[in-house]
Amino acid sequence: MAKKKIITARRSILCANDRQAAANTRLFKKLDLTTINVMASPGAGKTNLLVHLLKALSSHGSVGVIEGDVASSIDAEHIAALGYPVTQINTDGGCHLNASDIAAALKELNLAGPGFLFIENIGNLICPAAFDLGERVRLVLASVPEGDDKPRKYPGIFMKADVVVVNKLDTLAAFDFDRAAFIAGVRAVNPAAPILEVSCRTGQGLDALADWLLALR
Amino acid sequence: MHEAAIAQAILDTALTAAGQDGGKKIKIIRIVIVAGALAGIEQPSLEMYLTELARGTPAEGTVLELKSTPARLVCRTCGHAMPFDSGRTVDVQCDQCGGPNRLEADDACYLESIEVES
Ligand SMILES: Nc1nc2c(ncn2[C@@H]2O[C@H](COP(=O)(O)OP(=O)(O)OP(=O)(O)O)[C@@H](O)[C@H]2O)c(=O)[nH]1
Ligand SMILES: [Mg+2]
Ligand SMILES: [Zn+2]
Ligand SMILES: [Zn+2]
Numbered sequence: 001m002a003k004k005k006i007i008t009a010r011r012s013i014l015c016a017n018d019r020q021a022a023a024n025t026r027l028f029k030k031l032d033l034t035t036i037n038v039m040a041s042p043g044a045g046k047t048n049l050l051v052h053l054l055k056a057l058s059s060h061g062s063v064g065v066i067e068g069d070v071a072s073s074i075d076a077e078h079i080a081a082l083g084y085p086v087t088q089i090n091t092d093g094g095c096h097l098n099a100s101d102i103a104a105a106l107k108e109l110n111l112a113g114p115g116f117l118f119i120e121n122i123g124n125l126i127c128p129a130a131f132d133l134g135e136r137v138r139l140v141l142a143s144v145p146e147g148d149d150k151p152r153k154y155p156g157i158f159m160k161a162d163v164v165v166v167n168k169l170d171t172l173a174a175f176d177f178d179r180a181a182f183i184a185g186v187r188a189v190n191p192a193a194p195i196l197e198v199s200c201r202t203g204q205g206l207d208a209l210a211d212w213l214l215a216l217r
Numbered sequence: 218m219h220e221a222a223i224a225q226a227i228l229d230t231a232l233t234a235a236g237q238d239g240g241k242k243i244k245i246i247r248i249v250i251v252a253g254a255l256a257g258i259e260q261p262s263l264e265m266y267l268t269e270l271a272r273g274t275p276a277e278g279t280v281l282e283l284k285s286t287p288a289r290l291v292c293r294t295c296g297h298a299m300p301f302d303s304g305r306t307v308d309v310q311c312d313q314c315g316g317p318n319r320l321e322a323d324d325a326c327y328l329e330s331i332e333v334e335s
Contacts, residue, residue: 002335003335005332005334007234007333009328009330010328010329011230011233011234011327011328012328013230013250014226015230017226126257129324130326152309153307155307155322156324159320184317185307185309
């Protein structure tokens with residue numbers, strides 16, 4: 001006769017990822033790198049934003065990028081061509097970066113602080129939020145053409161944001177994006193995160209964002 | 218793809234939990250998972266991946282039981298609370314008084330228990 005038994009063992013499903021994320025946090029601290037996990041839908045302007053922030057912050061210390069993409073190295077090549085240290089992660093169909101991807105990329109990048117490390121996560125508003133990378137800041141980027149309802153439709157990622165940035169402000173006239181509705185949507189899921197409006201096209205708001213990041217150091 | 222990663226994490230966690238039990242030859246016949254409304258976990262696709270991944274492991278053929286933790290929208294003005302289902306859009310306004318709602322939900326996902334047979 002088979003013996004049956006229930007084992008109660010409460011443990012996080014992502015405990016392996018969480019452990020690696022904690023190790024990453026310790027490493028970031030040792031290297032004196034303030035790490036920013038940039039999460040957004042495809043085409044929101046993550047790479048454009050990084051290029052602006054790298055330029056703004058490079059006079060204050062070292063800067064570098066870990067580029068996550070399903071495939072291709074277009075974004076990494078773009079950043080490398082500008083002379084910034086960058087490592088590419090290709091997830092081969094994977095829809096998010098996880099903490100061990102970052103640990104491996106960090107070795108390759110060989111960046112030391114004091115300074116800033118940016119991680120461009122996979123373009124996706126759903127699961128990147130679930131995978132802690134050990135970062136200091138979760139930056140969620142939205143953009144005007146995507147519509148003002150995104151925080152209400154993807155509450156999980158906006159809930160976890162430490163800062164919410166709205167990009168492509170220069171296109172407001174062409175879209176029916178309601179700024180107050182966007183802010184109300186963010187506030188329904190996240191009471192505290194600052195909401196900053198920028199345009200990577202005109203440069204509007206980017207200094208304020210760079211200052212916000214500098215104030216973390 | 219995401220479900221595959223989660224299914225693998227569930228399987229690994231369950232196998233670890235079973236391993237703590239002496240290391241005798243055992244079979245996992247039920248895995249009970251608790252997931253928050255924002256964990257983005259859907260039973261059918263998760264089950265499909267778990268079935269595939271568990272093949273050839275002590276968890277082959279296991280049943281997956283998914284319990285979801287309740288989530289709600291609570292009005293900051295009058296306190297009126299409404300259940301919130303995953304997959305719905307967040308209502309920013311209270312339907313009683315028009316005040317601003319706040320979502321109370323999480324994306325925690327953990328193993329609660331496993332049932333083993335030896
Ligand atoms: N008008 C306008 N266009 C912008 C702005 N920022 C980015 N873009 C354009 O939006 C497109 C996507 O920008 P990227 O920076 O490549 O976006 P991304 O989020 O990195 O995209 P993926 O990595 O492919 O997910 C490009 O054509 C940019 O020129 C902006 O502020 N205003
Ligand atoms: Mg990009
Ligand atoms: Zn994913
Ligand atoms: Zn109310």
